[in-house]
Amino acid sequence: MQAINPELLAAAAGWRRAFHAAPELGFAEHQTAERVAQLLQGFGLEVHRGLGGTGVVGTLRTGDGPVIGLRADMDALPIQELGEQAHRSGHAGCMHACGHDGHTAMLLATAQHLSELRHFRGTVHFIFQPAEESLGGAQKMIEDGLFERFPMDAVYGLHNWPGLPAGQVVVNPGAMMASLDTFEITLTGQGCHAAMPERGADPIVAAAQLVLGLQTVVSRRLSPLDSAVVSITQLNAGEAINVIPETAVLRGTVRCLQTPVREKVQRLIGEFVEQLPQAFGVRGQLAYQVGYPVTENHPQAAEAVFKAAVAAVGEGQVHWGRPPSMASEDFAFMLGACRGAYFWLGVDGVEPSRALHNPYYDFNDGVIEAGVRVWAQLVEQSLPLA
Structure with missing residues (x-):
């Protein structure tokens, strides 16, 4: 040349x-x-x-x-x-x-x-x-x-x-390079005084468990031969130190190297959001945005x-x-x-x-x-x- x-x-x-x-x-x-x-x-x-x-x-x-x-x-x-x-x-x-x-x-x-x-x-x-x-x-x-x-x-x-x-x-x-999807999870409970948590339904506790639970999507629900990352990058809740809030919002991203794995991860996140918060009297709602392939x-x-x-x-x-x-x-x-x-x-x-x-x-x-x-x-x- x-x-x-x-x-x-x-x-x-x-x-x-x-x-x-x-x-x-x-x-x-x-x-x-x-x-x-x-x-x-x-x-x-x-x-x-x-x-x-x-x-x-x-x-x-x-x-x-x-x-x-x-x-x-x-x-x-x-x-x-x-x-x-x-x-x-x-x-x-x-x-x-x-x-x-x-x-x-x-x-x-x-x-x-x-x-x-x-x-x-x-x-x-x-x-x-x-x-x-x-x-x-x-x-x-x-x-x-x-x-x-x-x-x-x-x-x-x-x-x-x-x-x-x-x-x-x-x-x-x-x-x-991996695919890129993003999601927002809204957890709705019942606000109450922080000194009397039994009178409410705490979305922050549900959020904490959900953050940990979502990590098992990769570690326990996918094959070790599959490639995926699920990362929670934001958790927003509450305004006062003595109040259990009504809602908590989590945001994050999903990266995958295979399209079938990407589809499975999306489905599993949906199952976690629907089912896990219920144990805490909290309702979960997922907004999932499919991004880059x-x-x-x-x-x-x-x-x-x-x-x-x-x-x-x-x-x-x-x-x-x-x-x-x-x-x-x-x-x-x-x-x-x-x-x-x-x-x-x-x-x-x-x-x-x-x-x-x-x-x-x-x-x-x-x-x-x-x-x-x-x-x-x-x-x-x-x-x-x-």
């Missing part, structure tokens, strides 16, 4: 730091999307705005041939940045703590690199997606006609990955990523069939609508990277070249050379 211009890599690092300094939350990436569109136009690509609200698609056509899509997410997180780097967030309570600024910069650099070469026959759609962080921007783009307006033979996505050495790649022939690669597309990555960064730098993550990713929606694959790109340098969603996280600009090389190689092997 052609070498990546060092001046382009320097420009990409500059774009990345500018995005980091001006983060925007999901469906509010107006300045980010405008800058992306301006750059794509400057590269000579067709530019389409407004898919899924603030999404952008840049199209590079070089004659008849196969069509593939490459996707980057653009949104930031509602986190106050604590880092002290010169390009730290200028927006209070908002930062790029997941590296989407790096994803966007890498894909822009790939678009410029390929637009200058144009040495293949076919079409590449560069997809810049809004609202990946729990808001389902991928699904919104699909609902807006992403794959009808831009038919593709395959679509690909990546995520930077702390804990993996810089420039290394992980891709699996199946699951990469399992991010599951199509084997043939995963093999294409593996082959491209080996050519781009070296065989010893590419890993096949590593354990998937129990975190979630809305690229799963795109994989449900189009053949494709998702992979991880390592970012750990001499010092390990901060974790994703950490207030000190900052994308490692040193891996931009590896990301562009993998993207470009994937395009070159997917589309016939002119």
Whole structure:
């Protein structure tokens, strides 16, 4: 493959730091999307705005041939940045703590690199997606006609990955990331004086037992070979220290790697909520929100990523069939609508990277070249050379 211009890599690092300094939350990436569109136009690509609200698609056509899509997410997180780097967030309570600024910069650099070469026959759609962080921007783009307006033979996505050495790649022939569902449980009892609990029905005691009981869904109701996580993340009840409240509300999340397991966990949570509180004279009500599916690669597309990555960064730098993550990713929606694959790109340098969603996280600009090389190689092997 052609070498990546060092001046382009320097420009990409500059774009990345500018995005980091001006983060925007999901469906509010107006300045980010405008800058992306301006750059794509400057590269000579067709530019389409407004898919899924603030999404952008840049199209590079070089004659008849196969069509593939490459996707980057653009949104930031509602986190106050604590880092002290010169390009730290200028927006209070908002930062790029997941590296989407790096994803966007890498894909822009790939678009410029390929637009200058144009040495293949076919079409590449560069997809810049809004609202990946729990808001389902991928699904919104699909609902807006992403794959009808831009038919593709395959679509690909990546995520930077702390804990993996810089420039290394992980891709699996199946699951990469878990599904994501959320739930809210309302427990209704009978309020009373805290000194006379026998005169009421305590929803807090029922909530405490339910928190413990729900952990047995994974430990005792599923096979040890199944993968699932049930986490209670909020418990809200009461206003006065001497009053047993009328209600308690629990919220949490479910992650699974297999769709049948996901369906079973939902059913079991429903049974616990209906039956366990009754022993305390309390009524349980469940509101369950089905969210992101399992991010599951199509084997043939995963093999294409593996082959491209080996050519781009070296065989010893590419890993096949590593354990998937129990975190979630809305690229799963795109994989449900189009053949494709998702992979991880390592970012750990001499010092390990901060974790994703950490207030000190900052994308490692040193891996931009590896990301562009993998993207470009994937395009070159997917589309016939002119």
